[in-house]
Amino acid sequence: MWLRPTINSAEPLLYYPLMNAPLVHVLVINWNGLDHLQACFETLLTSTYEQVRFVLVDNGSTDSSVDFVRERFGADSRVEILEAGENLGWSGGNNLGIRHALDAGAAYIFLLNNDTAIAPDAISKLVAAAESDTTIGALAPKMLLFDTPDIINSVGVECSIIGNGWDRGLGRLDQPKWNNAGEVLGVCGGAMFIRRAAIERAGLLPDDFGIYLDDLDLSMRIWNAGFMIRSCPEASVRHKFSATMGEGARAREKYYLNTRNRFRLVLRNFPTRHAPMILSSLIHGEVKAIGRAILDNETWRIPAHVRAWCSAIAYLPFAIWERLRRKTRGIGRCRFWGMVRRDALYFRGAEFPERGWYAERDVAGARLRPIGARAMTDGSETPLRITHGNAYPACGDTEVKLFRQGVQPLTLKTSSCDEILIEPESSVLEFVAAKIFDADDTGELADFGGWLRVEPE
Numbered sequence: 001m002w003l004r005p006t007i008n009s010a011e012p013l014l015y016y017p018l019m020n021a022p023l024v025h026v027l028v029i030n031w032n033g034l035d036h037l038q039a040c041f042e043t044l045l046t047s048t049y050e051q052v053r054f055v056l057v058d059n060g061s062t063d064s065s066v067d068f069v070r071e072r073f074g075a076d077s078r079v080e081i082l083e084a085g086e087n088l089g090w091s092g093g094n095n096l097g098i099r100h101a102l103d104a105g106a107a108y109i110f111l112l113n114n115d116t117a118i119a120p121d122a123i124s125k126l127v128a129a130a131e132s133d134t135t136i137g138a139l140a141p142k143m144l145l146f147d148t149p150d151i152i153n154s155v156g157v158e159c160s161i162i163g164n165g166w167d168r169g170l171g172r173l174d175q176p177k178w179n180n181a182g183e184v185l186g187v188c189g190g191a192m193f194i195r196r197a198a199i200e201r202a203g204l205l206p207d208d209f210g211i212y213l214d215d216l217d218l219s220m221r222i223w224n225a226g227f228m229i230r231s232c233p234e235a236s237v238r239h240k241f242s243a244t245m246g247e248g249a250r251a252r253e254k255y256y257l258n259t260r261n262r263f264r265l266v267l268r269n270f271p272t273r274h275a276p277m278i279l280s281s282l283i284h285g286e287v288k289a290i291g292r293a294i295l296d297n298e299t300w301r302i303p304a305h306v307r308a309w310c311s312a313i314a315y316l317p318f319a320i321w322e323r324l325r326r327k328t329r330g331i332g333r334c335r336f337w338g339m340v341r342r343d344a345l346y347f348r349g350a351e352f353p354e355r356g357w358y359a360e361r362d363v364a365g366a367r368l369r370p371i372g373a374r375a376m377t378d379g380s381e382t383p384l385r386i387t388h389g390n391a392y393p394a395c396g397d398t399e400v401k402l403f404r405q406g407v408q409p410l411t412l413k414t415s416s417c418d419e420i421l422i423e424p425e426s427s428v429l430e431f432v433a434a435k436i437f438d439a440d441d442t443g444e445l446a447d448f449g450g451w452l453r454v455e456p457e
């Protein structure tokens with residue numbers, strides 16, 4: 001229970017907990033995200049953690065988002081609405097919410113995208129992990145794809161020597177190997193759990209980034225402020241991740257902002273003593289990027305890089321000032337450098353399934369489609385021929401069980417390539433892999449459970 005002041009009061013909002021559990025403010029950043037808000041807030045309100053506030057931080061939406069949350073969820077005393085009045089960007093909007101949470105006495109701040117859904121015990125798990133060690137400045141919950149929750153979105157963020165950041169585990173199957181909590185360089189801003197003391201010491205998100213890599217910039221500063229960042233895989237969040245760049249001007253602007261912010265990230269945070277190595281890697285990375293743009297016939301990327309180079313030069317005085325400011329506060333020492341990736345400049349990419357099926361490829365002379373942990377396909381009024389193969393026999397036999405309505409599972413197991421014929425089946429067929437071929441062993445972008453083709457005879 002809380003003593004609650006009037007919303008929109010000119011005075012700072014203060015909440016006085018009547019229990020000893022630390023107060024958590026969940027900040028749901030929103031801009032015209034009406035379609036996502038029902039699923040997001042419905043799962044938030046099932047949270048088992050009691051000392052919590054759910055704050056819609058609205059960036060000047062024009063799609064009735066605010067009215068919807070107020071009418072649908074406003075009766076719950078845990079729900080607040082904080083209106084920016086204009087689009088402050090991802091960083092600016094979240095900074096508004098962070099200041100509000102700090103004024104309200106929050107011990108922890110949970111940044112959350114509006115297109116997410118959390119497990120009922122997620123906040124409890126995050127608080128328990130953070131309370132177990134006061135040196136933890138931020139936690140990365142396990143983010144899973146919203147509609148295919150057996151696929152990972154993020155269990156932390158990695159970064160290369162040229163400032164390129166990517167989600168750790170993106171596109172991989174959610175296997176036990178991802179359940180080991182450990183140190184990570186950064187946290188995805190879509191679900192970022194932060195200790196109050198870490199924010200007060202490291203500072204807010206960088207407003208001048210606008211969007212992209214600002215979460216990684218904050219993560220680096222949390223490390224430098226003397227805290228550590230860990231994954232918290234027992235806390236689960238589903239996210240409507242989009243792997244596309246969009247089209248037209250939107251894709252071009254997104255590409256430019258990512259490129260520009262990579263340089264800003266490096267200028268603000270990377271250790272100057274390694275400047276020659278970093279500069280050499282940056283030049284190498286830019287040559288590769290320009291070459292790839294030419295090979296892919298996407299030459300519009302070249303002007304984006306030129307713009308980013310010019311922006312980096314103009315940004316240099318601000319980066320120097322930021323470094324000096326941190327040094328005077330005693331947080332200028334780089335403590336994350338050992339976690340920066342030098343073996344890869346860019347993310348290799350990720351492959352995502354559709355109903356459990358990946359893109360077709362050649363396996364032992366047959367065109368087959370890999371599956372993940374499970375895949376489904378519609379039945380047929382005619383007999384079905386199922387071709388199953390093994391792209392990596394050196395890793396052992398495949399083992400896939402075929403489930404049909406009212407029929408005992410059929411096991412497909414092979415080290416090469418084989419075919420079977422089954423009777424007409426009107427129901428959905430489900431293939432479940434008993435063995436997973438890990439991408440770390442195969443060199444693929446995803447983890448596969450088998451290779452199949454299903455077609456009418």
